Each structure stands twice: as C-alpha cells, then as structure tokens.
Amino acid sequence: MTLTLRLRSTPPTALDVSSLTLERLGPLSTDQIRRLPLRIGCQATDVATWFDVAGRADEKLGFEGDCRRIDGIGTAWAGGELVVEGSAGAQLGRRMSAGIVRVQGSVGALAASGMRGGVIEIAGDAGEALGGPLRGERTGMRGGRVVVQGNAAAATGHRMRRGTILIGGQAGPRCGWEMVAGTIAAGRVDSTDLGFAMRRGTILILAAAISASAATPSAADPPPPVRPPCFTPPTAAPSGFLQLLLDDLARGAGTETAAAIEQRRWDGGWLRSLGDLSRGGLGEVIW
Amino acid sequence: MQIRSVTIAPTFAEAFDMKATRVIVTAADMGWARDAAAAMTGFGTSVVGCGIEIAVERELAPEETPDHRPGVAILAFGVSGQSLEKQLPLRAGQCVLTCPTTALFAGIDGEKRVPLGRTLRYFGDGYQISKSIGGRRYWRVPVMDGEFLCEEDTARVDAVGGGNFFLIGESIEVVALACRAAVAAIRPLPDVITPFAGGATRSGSKVGSKYPALVASVNEAYCPTLRGAVDSGLDARSNAVLEVVIDGLTPGAVAEAMRVGIHAACEAAGERGLLEITAGNYGGKLGRHCFDLHEVLA
Numbered sequence: 001m002t003l004t005l006r007l008r009s010t011p012p013t014a015l016d017v018s019s020l021t022l023e024r025l026g027p028l029s030t031d032q033i034r035r036l037p038l039r040i041g042c043q044a045t046d047v048a049t050w051f052d053v054a055g056r057a058d059e060k061l062g063f064e065g066d067c068r069r070i071d072g073i074g075t076a077w078a079g080g081e082l083v084v085e086g087s088a089g090a091q092l093g094r095r096m097s098a099g100i101v102r103v104q105g106s107v108g109a110l111a112a113s114g115m116r117g118g119v120i121e122i123a124g125d126a127g128e129a130l131g132g133p134l135r136g137e138r139t140g141m142r143g144g145r146v147v148v149q150g151n152a153a154a155a156t157g158h159r160m161r162r163g164t165i166l167i168g169g170q171a172g173p174r175c176g177w178e179m180v181a182g183t184i185a186a187g188r189v190d191s192t193d194l195g196f197a198m199r200r201g202t203i204l205i206l207a208a209a210i211s212a213s214a215a216t217p218s219a220a221d222p223p224p225p226v227r228p229p230c231f232t233p234p235t236a237a238p239s240g241f242l243q244l245l246l247d248d249l250a251r252g253a254g255t256e257t258a259a260a261i262e263q264r265r266w267d268g269g270w271l272r273s274l275g276d277l278s279r280g281g282l283g284e285v286i287w
Numbered sequence: 288m289q290i291r292s293v294t295i296a297p298t299f300a301e302a303f304d305m306k307a308t309r310v311i312v313t314a315a316d317m318g319w320a321r322d323a324a325a326a327m328t329g330f331g332t333s334v335v336g337c338g339i340e341i342a343v344e345r346e347l348a349p350e351e352t353p354d355h356r357p358g359v360a361i362l363a364f365g366v367s368g369q370s371l372e373k374q375l376p377l378r379a380g381q382c383v384l385t386c387p388t389t390a391l392f393a394g395i396d397g398e399k400r401v402p403l404g405r406t407l408r409y410f411g412d413g414y415q416i417s418k419s420i421g422g423r424r425y426w427r428v429p430v431m432d433g434e435f436l437c438e439e440d441t442a443r444v445d446a447v448g449g450g451n452f453f454l455i456g457e458s459i460e461v462v463a464l465a466c467r468a469a470v471a472a473i474r475p476l477p478d479v480i481t482p483f484a485g486g487a488t489r490s491g492s493k494v495g496s497k498y499p500a501l502v503a504s505v506n507e508a509y510c511p512t513l514r515g516a517v518d519s520g521l522d523a524r525s526n527a528v529l530e531v532v533i534d535g536l537t538p539g540a541v542a543e544a545m546r547v548g549i550h551a552a553c554e555a556a557g558e559r560g561l562l563e564i565t566a567g568n569y570g571g572k573l574g575r576h577c578f579d580l581h582e583v584l585a
Contacts, residue, residue: 162419183418183420202418236433238436240313240434241434244420244425244436247421248420248421251421282414284416
C-alpha cells in the first residue's frame with residue numbers, strides 16, 4: 001500500500017523531510033504520521049502543517065504537489081519505492097542504499113549525495129553537484145545508479161567514488177570534478193573544466209562535447225573535450241570494455257537515451273584521454 | 288545388451304567428485320580466440336600430472352559473449368578448489384593475457400570464487416583500472432595492443448570427473464574410427480569435456496602401482512600385449528582398446544555424453560570390428576558416481 005503525502009502549500013523556504021523514511025513511517029498510523037515534527041528554518045512544525053496524509057507506508061511512499069522546496073526526500077532510502085509526482089528539492093536520495101526513487105519532474109542540488117546503492121530515476125533535470133558531497137565531506141556518491149533524462153547542472157559527480165550516473169541530455173561545467181572512481185555518461189557535456197582534478201573513473205560522452213560558449217555542438221569537427229597538458233592526447237578507446245559499459249548503460253535508460261546509446265555503439269570511432277595528469281590522475285574521458 | 292552387434296558390458300563407469308569452472312575467452316576474431324584457448328587448455332589432460340583437466344567446451348558466436356566478439360567457452364576441472372585457484376590464474380596469465388586482442392570473462396555463476404583478474408591485474412603495474420559494471424568487477428590492464436579486459440573472478444561449482452567408456456575392437460583402425468565418432472558426437476553437448484588429446488586415451492590407468500611414488504599406473508587388464516600374462520579383460524579377437532574420458536558439470540551431463548558417445552561409436556564401427564564397450568571402475572569403492580552402461584543406454 002502507498003502512503004501519499006500531498007503538499008498543501010508551497011513552503012516559504014526549504015522544508016527538510018529527511019526524517020520521513022519508509023522504516024520510520026511504516027509502523028505509524030496516519031494520525032501519528034501527521035504529528036511527526038518537521039523543521040522549516042528555525043521553526044518547529046509538523047507533517048500535517050504541510051502535507052495531507054493518506055494511506056499506509058507498507059511498500060511505497062509518494063509525494064504529490066510542487067515539491068521543489070522540499071529537501072531531503074528519500075534520505076537513507078533502504079528499500080521499496082518512492083515516487084515524486086512533480087519536482088523535488090535538494091539532496092534527493094541522500095545516503096540512499098537500496099530500492100528505487102522516481103521523480104517525474106526535476107530535482108535540486110546534491111541529489112544522490114552519499115548514495116551507496118539503489119536506483120534514482122529523474123525524468124527532468126538535475127541540479128548542481130549531482131552525486132556530489134556536502135560541504136566538509138570527503139566523498140560523494142559511493143554506489144548505485146542515477147538516470148537523468150534531462151540535463152544536469154554543474155559539478156556532476158563531484159568526488160564521486162563508485163556507481164553510475166547517466167544523463168540523457170547535457171552535463172554542465174566541471175563534470176567529474178575531483179572524481180575518484182565510478183562512471184558518468186552523458187549525451188553531451190560542457191567541456192569547461194571537464195574532469196578537472198579527476199583521479200580515476202570514466203566520463204563517457206555519447207554524442208558530442210560542446211564549449212561553454214557554444215549553443216549547439218559542432219558536428220563538423222568537434223574538438224577534444226579535454227585539454228592538454230592535463231589530459232593525454234586522444235587515442236582509440238578500448239572497445240571490449242566499452243561494449244560492456246554500453247550494455248549496462250542501455251539497461252534502465254529511457255527509450256531515447258537507449259536509442260542514442262545504440263546509435264553511438266555502431267557509429268564507433270571512440271577516442272579516449274587520460275587525466276587529470278596535473279593531479280597524478282588516471283581517469284578517462286571517452287567520446 | 289548389444290548395439291549394432293557391439294556387446295555392451297554389464298558394468299559401470301566409476302566417477303569422482305570434482306570442482307569445476309567455466310571461463311569465456313573472446314577476441315577480435317575467432318582465430319585469436321581459438322589460439323588463446325588452445326594455449327590455455329594445453330597440458331590439461333589429467334589431474335594426475337597436469338594439475339587440472341581443461342578443454343574447450345564450445346565456440347561462441349558474438350551474440351553469446353559479454354563483449355559481443357567471437358569467443359570460446361572453456362571448462363576446467365580440479366580435484367579441489369585450491370587446484371583451480373592455482374592453475375586458472377597461471378594459465379590465464381600465460382596464455383590469454385599474452386594472446387593478442389583477447390579478453391577473459393567468467394562463464395558460470397556460484398558463490399565460491401576462483402581468481403582471474405584479481406591476480407592478473409598486477410601486471411598493470413599500477414596503470415590497471417578497476418571497473419564495476421552491472422554488479423560484476425572487471426580489470427582493465429594496459430597492454431601493447433590496447434587493453435586486456437579480465438573479469439575479477441569466476442565461480443567454481445561441484446562437478447563430476449572421470450566418466451568413461453572403453454572401446455574394444457579387432458584393430459586400432461576400427462577402434463580409432465569408433466573413438467573419433469564418439470568424441471565428435473559428444474563435443475557439441477553442453478557442460479561436458481573430453482580432456483584427453485582427441486578426446487580419448489590409450490593409457491587407461493588403474494589406481495596405484497608397484498612403485499610407491501606413482502599414484503596411477505597401467506591398466507594391464509586392457510593391454511592386448513599382456514593378454515595371457517595377466518588377468519586380462521580381453522578375448523583373443525581384441526587387439527586394441529581406447530578409453531573415452533568425460534568430465535561434466537553434473538552427473539546427468541556425463542550420463543548423456545556417455546549415451547551419445549556409445550551410440551555414435553556403435554553406429555560408426557559396429558559390425559566393422561568394434562567388439563565390445565565396457566567401462567572402468569574400482570568396484571564402486573573410490574568414486575561416488577557410478578554410471579551403469581545399461582542404465583545410461585536405456
């Protein structure tokens with residue numbers, strides 16, 4: 001059965017719902033859930049102040065309404081399904097370890113921060129530092145899989161250590177910044193500081209890289225997305241590993257993204273640069 | 288029981304518990320894949336002297352392999368998990384890692400693991416890359432033709448080794464004909480290998496020896512040249528014997544291979560000098576698996 005939290009009115013500032021986990025909500029009655037405390041800024045409120053509550057949280061939790069100011073949805077999610085019928089705020093799926101989180105709109109900054117497992121599917125766009133760490137944390141995403149059908153803002157995969165991020169659209173500047181390991185795949189990527197200070201890991205560009213100033217990719221002769229001397233001159237990318245990676249990316253990708261992956265698979269011509277050499281890194285950017 | 292005038296002896300083949308694994312070697316073309324597989328499975332006829340018994344199970348089309356390239360499935364059998372853990376990385380390192388364009392993958396699922404890339408990655412001298420894809424871990428080792436892709440490990444499972452049948456005939460020519468037909472019929476079957484050269488051995492053995500250092504020695508009862516000097520299992524017309532040895536992942540796979548092989552041998556050489564088919568056993572005292580020839584063929 002699904003527990004539905006329908007937003008009654010948009011809060012004036014960010015509302016943190018990270019305490020509303022399936023494990024915590026499951027044993028509670030609807031009235032008990034309504035009385036659970038929620039803080040907004042310095043003010044103490046409760047769930048009923050902001051949400052209409054219906055159903056029981058046995059296997060599924062749903063958020064309805066414009067949740068762009070609702071932060072921490074799906075924090076420490078450890079199983080079952082969470083659906084946001086609309087957009088969500090910052091830190092969606094933080095420290096998530098299992099299960100699936102589906103967002104039918106876009107999400108704010110720091111989605112999948114500290115994520116260790118499970119799947120996050122975002123139909124719209126993702127905010128800054130997707131899979132990145134909170135300030136003061138050493139590592140970002142540590143496992144699991146994030147699929148974004150739209151675009152991702154700056155610093156995707158910042159300090160990412162493990163897991164996979166697939167972006168159907170474009171990844172913003174500083175993609176893979178200080179990346180430690182894991183995989184980021186994007187349809188297109190803003191080449192500004194791409195892979196800056198990355199140590200290991202893979203950034204895969206499915207279509208083309210674009211410069212920060214260009215509105216559309218230059219299909220005629222796209223320049224390498226990474227710049228020497230911080231990255232090695234491009235060489236042919238190893239095909240065996242790529243086939244495995246593309247198979248994995250295509251599973252669970254949206255229809256359009258999966259089609260783009262298949263198209264690029266047979267187009268071939270993959271190139272690879274290693275870096276960031278200025279940081280002793282051996283990460284790879286493949287395009 | 289007789290098939291095409293060939294007597295099927297009322298006896299059984301005695302087989303043993305073994306540990307087994309399957310690996311998949313792929314390459315840019317089937318030629319390289321075959322070359323790597325041939326090297327890896329070389330000197331892998333018997334656990335007595337080779338450490339493990341290993342052979343090609345079958346060739347794989349690109350759509351059957353993890354990286355969509357032509358490949359070869361290899362089955363390896365050892366008397367213990369330790370023997371596989373020792374031999375597999377050694378053979379993979381010397382025979383697959385070294386062969387141009389190849390990659391190496393696990394070919395079987397299970398909890399107990401046999402290392403592959405976990406050991407071979409050190410060849411990368413720090414330039415190797417680990418990658419987890421779809422819950423499996425791979426190692427990417429830079430080599431002179433690009434990159435050697437190798438799965439972290441493969442599984443090992445309980446298996447059966449030493450399924451067998453003896454082909455007894457009037458001459459080596461007719462027994463060889465029967466043997467070739469039997470092995471050719473067994474080769475397409477899944478989950479089994481015939482690890483000896485050509486799928487059969489002429490030096491069928493018994494356990495032990497008059498020499499204490501040897502764990503196995505000649506099975507004199509089936510040596511035609513000793514007929515009359517020992518308690519022979521051969522009659523006056525029997526002048527050649529070959530033993531087809533079968534290892535399989537399950538008792539059912541071994542039994543099916545024996546059934547198919549015996550029928551093929553009888554079809555090829557029955558009424559042409561193939562006289563009898565029997566099997567090797569130790570009275571049921573050593574091996575847990577007994578394959579009664581009549582039951583297998585029923």
